Amino acid sequence: MAILRVEGLSKTYKDLKALDGVSFEFDKGILSFLGPSGCGKTTLLRCIAGLEIPDEGRIFIDEKLQTSISESILVPAYSREIGFVFQSYALWPHMTVFNNVAFGLKLRKLPGEETRRRVKSSLELVGLQGLEDRYPSQLSGGQQQRVALARSVVMEPRLILLDEPLSNLDAKLREEMRVELKKLIRKVGISALYVTHDQEEAFVISDTVIVMNRGKILQYATPDEIYNRPANQFVASFIGRSVLVDGKVASVGGGECLVTVPEFNNATLVCPAPKETLRPGDACSLVLRTGEIKLSNKAMAHDQNLLEGSMVSRDYRGGLTDHRVQVGSKEIVVTSHRLCPMIDLDEEDGKIFLYVDKSAISVIAETRQTDLRRVGT
Numbered sequence: 169m170a171i172l173r174v175e176g177l178s179k180t181y182k183d184l185k186a187l188d189g190v191s192f193e194f195d196k197g198i199l200s201f202l203g204p205s206g207c208g209k210t211t212l213l214r215c216i217a218g219l220e221i222p223d224e225g226r227i228f229i230d231e232k233l234q235t236s237i238s239e240s241i242l243v244p245a246y247s248r249e250i251g252f253v254f255q256s257y258a259l260w261p262h263m264t265v266f267n268n269v270a271f272g273l274k275l276r277k278l279p280g281e282e283t284r285r286r287v288k289s290s291l292e293l294v295g296l297q298g299l300e301d302r303y304p305s306q307l308s309g310g311q312q313q314r315v316a317l318a319r320s321v322v323m324e325p326r327l328i329l330l331d332e333p334l335s336n337l338d339a340k341l342r343e344e345m346r347v348e349l350k351k352l353i354r355k356v357g358i359s360a361l362y363v364t365h366d367q368e369e370a371f372v373i374s375d376t377v378i379v380m381n382r383g384k385i386l387q388y389a390t391p392d393e394i395y396n397r398p399a400n401q402f403v404a405s406f407i408g409r410s411v412l413v414d415g416k417v418a419s420v421g422g423g424e425c426l427v428t429v430p431e432f433n434n435a436t437l438v439c440p441a442p443k444e445t446l447r448p449g450d451a452c453s454l455v456l457r458t459g460e461i462k463l464s465n466k467a468m469a470h471d472q473n474l475l476e477g478s479m480v481s482r483d484y485r486g487g488l489t490d491h492r493v494q495v496g497s498k499e500i501v502v503t504s505h506r507l508c509p510m511i512d513l514d515e516e517d518g519k520i521f522l523y524v525d526k527s528a529i530s531v532i533a534e535t536r537q538t539d540l541r542r543v544g545t
Contacts, residue, residue: 169231170195171327171359172216177225179211179383186211187222188383197375198353200362204406208383209363210331216361217252217329218245230326246275251320251328251358255335257312259304259319265291266300269319290322294352309337310345317349321356328353328360334369346372367407371395379403395457397442397530404455404532411458411500417450425531427454433496438472438526444533453532460528461502463491468523475522493520 172194179187186208201209214220216227218234221242227235229250234243245252259268266287273283291297294314304312313333320328334342334349350373353360364370370377371391379387379394387399398404404412415427418436425441428434439454446452468474477495491502502522 170228171230172361173226173228173231174212174216175226175228177212177215177222177227179208179215179220179222185383187215187225190225190383190385192378192385192388194359194361194376196359198350198360198362198373200364200370200374200377201380202364202367202370202377202406203380204365207380209365209380212380213329213331213361213363217250218243218248219252249325249327251323251325253313253316253320253328253330253333255332257304257316257333257336259312259315261304264301264303265296265307265315268304268315269322272319272323286322286324287318290318293321293356294318310341313337313345313349317352321358325358328358329363330360331363332365333362334364342369349373379406381406398455398532400532401453404453404530409458409501409503411456411498413454413456413498415452415454417446417448417452419448420446424526427452427531429454429496431496431498432475435475435496437524437529439529439531440526442531442533446531446533451534453534455530455532456500456524457528457530458500458502460525461500462523462525463493463502463504464521464523465519466521468521470523473524473526475524477520477522479520491520493522495522 170193175191177187177190178185190212201212203209211220215222215235222235222237224237225235226233229248233241234248235241260271263271269287269290270283273286288297291300294317296311296314296318299307299311304315307315316333334345337345346369362370362373374391376388376390377394378385381402387394387403394403394407398407401412404410413429413431415429418426418428420441423441425439425446426436427439428436437454462468475495477493477500480492480494480499482492483490487505488503491504493500493502500522
């Protein structure tokens with residue numbers, strides 16, 4: 169049974185189509201909405217929460233109809249049995265941690281002893297026991313984020329919604345908190361919808377991911393599926409460090425296909441055959457994951473997928489270095505660790521060899537159709 173079902177959701181702000189016929193189902197676990205700013209992910213989350221009214225469509229939570237524009241049904245946000253963690257945390261500055269977490273329970277007029285028990289349990293769950301009497305201004309950013317989470321968890325919702333809850337934290341704390349947040353959500357045992365524009369954050373936290381752009385769902389799959397088999401060129405360019413080139417199929421067989429790439433001086437690459445049927449002469453696109461490309465200024469012992477280029481520049485980033493290599497008419501940025509044994513570059517310029525294993529290549533057929541229905545978790 170799907171805990172969430174969205175059918176044909178649309179929302180327009182003046183001339184902007186924020187949501188364009190969005191439909192999907194979600195069973196359990198953690199589902200992230202991922203995409204660039206303005207793609208519609210926060211609007212979708214707020215419609216599910218009951219904080220925005222869509223122009224069309226229906227929303228079911230736990231098989232109960234919450235929104236139906238055609239039937240004039242709109243269950244208010246406070247009656248949807250969901251939790252919501254805002255980007256700004258939305259904590260009451262004049263209330264203690266205890267009173268912030270207890271606020272919703274008091275509105276429901278729960279007995280005092282029951283309220284104290286549930287608040288204590290929620291604070292212990294997020295590791296804030298002993299801080300009940302502090303005010304938000306006396307807490308770190310990470311602690312404030314935990315208070316906001318505890319305030320949602322204490323209501324015992326079936327579904328919790330999080331709108332970029334880590335965006336206000338510094339980079340190091342953000343990395344630490346996304347792991348802790350995932351542990352907390354799973355420990356509580358509830359399902360969660362998570363909005364972010366950070367691909368790495370979405371992949372770390374989520375069981376499944378919906379990639380959005382211009383109000384549409386472009387792909388709904390596991391992080392591994394999205395990374396290794398992007399549905400289209402936008403997903404490929406948005407996910408991770410990669411280079412996208414056009415090609416033409418030379419041959420297909422044995423689970424592989426040979427693709428000629430004009431931009432690489434008509435080099436032919438051996439690639440894993442996609443699920444879609446391809447024939448010689450078909451146009452396609454190749455996604456090369458640049459973090460998996462091997463570099464050397466000496467020829468490597470590979471009889472396929474070996475490209476030759478020239479070093480343009482190198483950008484030092486501490487433990488990582490970005491190598492900018494010109495291959496034919498295309499510049500490729502290959503990132504390597506400073507201790508990576510496969511890198512042997514002593515000169516700033518000159519001839520460079522690149523080896524691209526077929527496992528680092530995804531083939532996107534022009535006719536690919538993506539199934540955006542429910543993905544099992």
